[in-house]
Each structure stands twice: as structure tokens, then as C-alpha cells.
Amino acid sequence: MIEVRELRREFKVATSKGLRRNYKTVTAVDDVTFAVAAGEAVGYVGPNGAGKSTTIKMLTGILVPTSGHLRVSGVDPSKQRRDLAKRIGVVFGQRSQLWWDLPLGDSFDLLKSIYRVSAQDYKARLDECVELLGLQELLITPVRQLSLGQRMRGEITAALLHAPELLVLDEPTIGLDLESKERLREFLADINTRRGTTLLLTTHDLDDIERLCPRLMVIDHGRVLADGPLDELRAEVTPERELVIDLREPGPAPDVPGVTAVRSEANGLRHHLTFRRAETSAAQLITQVVRQVEVHDLAVVEPEIDDVVRKLYQRQVQQDAHR
Amino acid sequence: MLAGMTTNVVFGLLRLAILSAALTAANGEIADYDIAATNTYVWIGQGLLGFVLLWGNNELAERVRSGDVVVDLYRPWHLQGALLAQDIGRGGYAFLTRLAPPAVFGMLLFPFQFPENPVRWPLFLLSATIALVISFGVRFLVEISAFWLLDNRGLYGFWNVSSGLLCGLTVPISFFPEWARDALWMSPFPALLQAPIDVFLGHGNVGKLLLYQVFWAAVILAIGHFALQRAVRKVVVQGG
Ligand SMILES: Nc1ncnc2c1ncn2[C@@H]1O[C@H](COP(=O)(O)OP(=O)(O)OP(=O)(O)O)[C@@H](O)[C@H]1O
Ligand SMILES: [Mg+2]
Numbered sequence: 001m002i003e004v005r006e007l008r009r010e011f012k013v014a015t016s017k018g019l020r021r022n023y024k025t026v027t028a029v030d031d032v033t034f035a036v037a038a039g040e041a042v043g044y045v046g047p048n049g050a051g052k053s054t055t056i057k058m059l060t061g062i063l064v065p066t067s068g069h070l071r072v073s074g075v076d077p078s079k080q081r082r083d084l085a086k087r088i089g090v091v092f093g094q095r096s097q098l099w100w101d102l103p104l105g106d107s108f109d110l111l112k113s114i115y116r117v118s119a120q121d122y123k124a125r126l127d128e129c130v131e132l133l134g135l136q137e138l139l140i141t142p143v144r145q146l147s148l149g150q151r152m153r154g155e156i157t158a159a160l161l162h163a164p165e166l167l168v169l170d171e172p173t174i175g176l177d178l179e180s181k182e183r184l185r186e187f188l189a190d191i192n193t194r195r196g197t198t199l200l201l202t203t204h205d206l207d208d209i210e211r212l213c214p215r216l217m218v219i220d221h222g223r224v225l226a227d228g229p230l231d232e233l234r235a236e237v238t239p240e241r242e243l244v245i246d247l248r249e250p251g252p253a254p255d256v257p258g259v260t261a262v263r264s265e266a267n268g269l270r271h272h273l274t275f276r277r278a279e280t281s282a283a284q285l286i287t288q289v290v291r292q293v294e295v296h297d298l299a300v301v302e303p304e305i306d307d308v309v310r311k312l313y314q315r316q317v318q319q320d321a322h323r
Numbered sequence: 324m325l326a327g328m329t330t331n332v333v334f335g336l337l338r339l340a341i342l343s344a345a346l347t348a349a350n351g352e353i354a355d356y357d358i359a360a361t362n363t364y365v366w367i368g369q370g371l372l373g374f375v376l377l378w379g380n381n382e383l384a385e386r387v388r389s390g391d392v393v394v395d396l397y398r399p400w401h402l403q404g405a406l407l408a409q410d411i412g413r414g415g416y417a418f419l420t421r422l423a424p425p426a427v428f429g430m431l432l433f434p435f436q437f438p439e440n441p442v443r444w445p446l447f448l449l450s451a452t453i454a455l456v457i458s459f460g461v462r463f464l465v466e467i468s469a470f471w472l473l474d475n476r477g478l479y480g481f482w483n484v485s486s487g488l489l490c491g492l493t494v495p496i497s498f499f500p501e502w503a504r505d506a507l508w509m510s511p512f513p514a515l516l517q518a519p520i521d522v523f524l525g526h527g528n529v530g531k532l533l534l535y536q537v538f539w540a541a542v543i544l545a546i547g548h549f550a551l552q553r554a555v556r557k558v559v560v561q562g563g
Contacts, residue, residue: 060393061397062393062396062397078556081397081555082400082401083399085397085399086399090397092393092394095390095391095393095394096394097394114405115399
């Protein structure tokens with residue numbers, strides 16, 4: 001679906017004002033290589049200025065790469081922009097593709113004509129989105145009167161009316177409250193699994209990834225730091241997991257080889273133990289623990305996805321320092 | 324809309340008063356304009372102004388500046404073509420609301436020079452429509468200059484103040500000294516306003532006027548097409 005090889009984009013930015021301008025070159029995307037297969041859901045994350053939006057602009061054909069090979073849905077985006085537009089859907093969280101002064105429903109009608117969707121397909125797709133996203137009452141509301149969350153649901157519907165094989169979303173959940181985010185994620189997960197629509201999304205909310213994207217790509221300073229299934233990345237950068245046990249009676253932490261007791265709470269009623277996932281399995285550990293102490297409750301905690309990403313950034317900083 | 328119409332009529336009356344005074348001073352005729360032709364020139368011109376939309380709202384340029392233009396660019400359409408279609412649609416509405424009212428006002432209240440040959444009515448309509456296309460083409464160029472300039476308000480303002488003089492709104496082009504007249508008719512500007520008025524009044528050769536307009540419509544749309552292509556390839560779309 002997406003094929004990217006050594007993709008690069010540089011910008012010239014002025015470093016001084018006035019008559020004699022000095023320019024320096026900023027490399028926003030620095031030889032990025034990756035591929036996305038049909039039906040995948042990929043999360044593209046990185047700190048501000050990492051190069052996410054720049055990559056997305058190139059993928060959607062509105063920015064020409066400085067160099068590199070790029071194919072989306074079989075076409076070269078910047079050369080066949082119109083062709084591509086028919087096959088992919090794009091949502092920019094910070095921009096609107098709806099007509100500000102028209103009712104939401106009229107915006108959809110216009111898009112139907114622009115994308116030449118047959119009346120039958122249009123009705124089926126619109127009805128589906130309207131139902132799943134709860135847009136019934138909003139269809140007659142002018143777009144400018146919609147709340148951000150309502151508008152976002154409209155934007156996503158607008159991007160799906162021509163049934164794209166790939167949906168690209170640049171920060172779709174920006175500024176939404178928890179409930180709106182959850183609703184959007186659920187909907188996106190649904191079209192990904194049921195319709196097989198490929199998803200590529202950028203976000204600063206890592207819960208989006210956790211909920212939606214089996215695969216995570218981390219980018220910083222225009223370079224891909226990590227790419228793979230979330231679980232694997234987690235195992236790779238945070239080899240330790242945590243076991244939390246609640247005892248029946250206050251007491252010392254159980255002493256099991258290969259396990260470190262990090263802290264205890266509630267006067268020794270709760271203990272946090274860490275262990276390396278490569279060396280000890282959670283099942284083994286639990287068996288040993290219950291032999292030593294009387295356990296009321298226990299839980300294995302995976303490291304937060306934020307920790308994973310933070311560790312990935314740190315790893316990069318260290319590598320750069322070594323060079 | 325009523326306010327717009329009032330302003331339009333007031334300006335028409337003002338222009339008429341000034342031109343009539345000049346005419347009286349020149350013994351009732353300047354170039355090929357007597358009082359009826361002048362009156363016709365003023366009121367058809369007032370109507371055309373809103374129909375061809377000499378001064379746009381610079382909206383596209385604002386979208387370029389803010390980066391919202393990405394939304395227009397990734398749609399499966401030819402942006403210039405889509406906007407032209409939209410502008411022609413606007414013209415259909417403006418014909419009734421902007422072109423007809425001042426023209427009818429002038430016809431009813433002042434001596435008016437109607438076309439001698441009824442065929443001039445549809446030809447005038449054709450000429451006015453081509454003028455609208457050229458006007459769109461020029462506005463489009465002014466707006467997409469924002470891709471390079473980012474802030475095109477200087478150019479936009481310059482067009483707004485100079486276009487009246489260049490297109491024959493301030494005074495008929497035939498009032499100009501010969502050298503200026505010749506230079507202007509080599510440029511696309513009279514095609515936006517003076518040409519349809521001349522078609523209506525029967526000044527000059529209709530066929531030549533229409534050909535002149537079609538030529539400039541094609542040239543300006545072509546420049547716009549290639550400029551946009553270049554803008555998208557060479558220039559950076561703003562914003563994250
Ligand atoms: N039009 C431009 N002109 C100059 N530099 C630019 C331009 N657009 C982006 N950049 C630079 O390219 C780099 C990457 O920007 P980009 O917008 O891709 O980041 P991002 O990953 O989307 O960040 P964010 O999370 O803040 O949206 C930044 O250093 C930015 O300053
Ligand atoms: Mg961004």
C-alpha cells in the first residue's frame with residue numbers, strides 16, 4: 001500500500017532578517033524507509049518537529065520530496081495527485097475539508113459530486129458513518145456551529161465517502177475529550193478490521209496507538225528510530241516488567257532469584273517487584289511467590305507506552321552522543 | 324445586498340455627473356461618446372463591475388498563507404477549473420443581482436443608447452461572460468502569487484486601485500491619448516470591462532473584440548494553470 005525508500009525532504013529557512021538573508025537547510029525527513037501492507041494499522045509518532053506532518057504531506061502528494069522513492073497505492077503521489085486523491089482519504093486534525101458555512105450534510109453532498117460517488121454507494125456509506133458516529137442530528141447544522149469533536153466526526157466521514165483503500169490521519173484526536181477520542185478510535189478500529197481500510201495515523205496521544213495500531217513507527221529528527229509491533233518494541237527497550245502483589249498480612253517482600261523488589265506500599269501490604277521478561281516468565285514467578293507468601297491479589301503491569309517511546313528517544317540520544 | 328446596490332447606484336451617479344460635466348465642457352461629445360453613450364457606458368459598467376467581479380476577496384491567497392490550501396490540493400480536481408466553474412456559477416446569480424439592476428436603473432431614468440442590431444444583446448452577454456473568465460484568471464494569478472510572496476496583500480491592493488483605470492472603468496479607454504490607448508489594447512485589461520461595453524455600444528468591430536477577449540482568456544488561464552503546477556512542485560505548503 002505504501003512504499004517509501006530513502007525519502008528525504010529539506011527546507012531552506014532564513015536565519016537572519018533584512019536585505020542579506022542567510023539560509024540554512026533543515027532536513028525535516030532524513031532518508032526514511034518503510035513499507036505498509038494493505039490492511040495494516042500503523043501509528044506514526046514522534047516529538048514536535050520530528051517530521052511526521054512533512055512525511056504525510058509527501059505521502060498525499062502535496063509536497064514534493066527532495067529525493068527518494070515513494071509509491072502510495074501504486075502511484076507516485078506528487079505526479080499523480082488527482083489519481084491518488086480518489087484512492088486515499090486524508091484527515092488533517094488541524095484543518096477542515098468541510099465547507100464552513102454549509103450544513104454538514106451539504107458538505108457531504110458536494111464531496112459526493114467531487115469524488116463522483118454513485119448515489120447508491122453514497123447513501124450506504126453515509127448511512128453507515130452517520131449511524132456509527134452518531135451524526136443524525138448534526139447533518140443540518142452548519143459546520144461553523146459544530147464543536148471540535150462533532151466536526152472531527154464529520155471530517156472522518158468526509159474522508160471515507162469515496163471508500164478509500166488507505167486513510168491517512170494527521171493528529172485526528174487532537175483537542176478531543178476522552179469520550180470523543182474513544183468513540184473515534186472504536187470507529188477507526190472497526191473500519192480497519194471490517195472494511196480492511198489501511199490506516200496510517202500520527203498522534204501525540206499514545207493511547208491511540210495502544211487501542212488502534214498493532215504497529216508503531218517512532219520518528220525523531222526526521223529519522224525512524226524504531227518500527228515494529230508495539231509488543232516487540234516494548235520488550236526490546238523495556239526488558240523489565242512489573243509484578244504487583246497484595247498480601248493478606250503485612251510482611252516483607254518475597255525473595256525470588258532474578259527479581260528485584262522496588263518498593264512497598266501500605267506498610268508492607270503491597271509490593272512492587274520487577275523481573276526481566278527474557279529470563280523469568282510471569283507464570284514461573286507467580287508460582288514461586290505464592291509458595292512463600294499468602295497473596296490476596298496480584299497483577300502484571302506492562303510498561304506504559306509513553307515509557308517505551310521515551311526510552312526509544314533516550315536510546316537515540318545516547319547513540320548520537322557516542323558517535 | 325440592498326446596501327451594495329445603493330452604493331453601486333450612488334457611485335454610478337457620481338461617475339455620471341463627472342463625465343457629463345466633462346462632456347458639456349467639450350461641447351457634448353468626447354471621442355465617440357455623446358450623452359446617451361456616456362450614460363450607457365456608466366450603467367453597463369456599474370453592472371459589469373459586480374458581474375465580472377473585478378475585485379475579489381483574496382480568499383484563496385489567505386488559504387495559501389494559512390496552509391489550508393492543502394485541502395484544496397488533495398482533492399481529485401483541477402483546482403483552477405473547479406474554481407472557474409464556481410465563479411461562473413456565481414456569475415449566473417450576479418447577472419440577476421449585480422448586472423441587471425444598475426443597467427435597468429440607467430435604462431429607465433436616463434437617455435440610453437440601446438443596441439441598433441438585436442444580435443448585439445446575446446453578443447454582449449457572450450462578451451461579458453468571457454470578461455468574467457478573464458477577470459477570474461487575473462484574480463487567480465493575483466491570489467496564487469501568495470505561494471511565492473506569502474503575503475500578497477500588496478499586489479492585491481495594487482490590482483484593486485489600478486484595475487479601474489486600466490480596464491476602462493474610470494474613464495472610457497478612448498478618452499486616453501493615442502499612445503496609452505494603443506498600449507492598453509495590447510494588454511488584457513480592457514477585455515475585462517471596456518470590451519463588453521464596446522460590444523453593447525457598437526464601438527469598434529464586434530468580431531475583433533471577441534477574438535481579442537478569447538485570446539486573452541486562453542493566455543491568462545494557461546498562465547494560471549502552469550503557475551499553479553509550478554507552485555505546487557516548487558513551493559512549500561505551510562503549517563504542520
Ligand atoms: N514550510 C516549512 N518551512 C520550513 N521548515 C519547515 C516547514 N514545514 C516544516 N518545517 C520543519 O520541518 C521539521 C518537521 O516538521 P513537521 O511539521 O513535519 O513536524 P511534526 O512531526 O508534524 O511535528 P508536530 O508534532 O509538531 O506536528 C520541523 O523542524 C519544521 O520546522
Ligand atoms: Mg504535525
